[in-house]
Amino acid sequence: MVNAVGFHRTDLLHLGKDALGKRRYQVEVLPAATFRSVRQCVLHGMGLSRLTNLLD
Known part of the structure; x- marks a missing residue:
């Protein structure tokens, strides 16, 4: 399954606090x-x- 997801809907991996x-x-x-x-x-x-041969 392929999904299109807006970057604004993703979340970064939280590593804690410095x-x-x-x-x-x-x-x-x-x-x-x-x-x-x-x-x-x-x-x-x-x-x-x-189509893989068309990739840059």
Whole structure:
């Protein structure tokens, strides 16, 4: 199942608070190669494997 989700509806992973009491969140960016693999897997799961060669 594929869902479209607005970024404003997502929530970051809460890591607790730092020494000053400020909230800390985990913020990581996927490497381009990893995200490409995710996109390939989604296309494959949808039966659209032939489109993977069109990914940048």
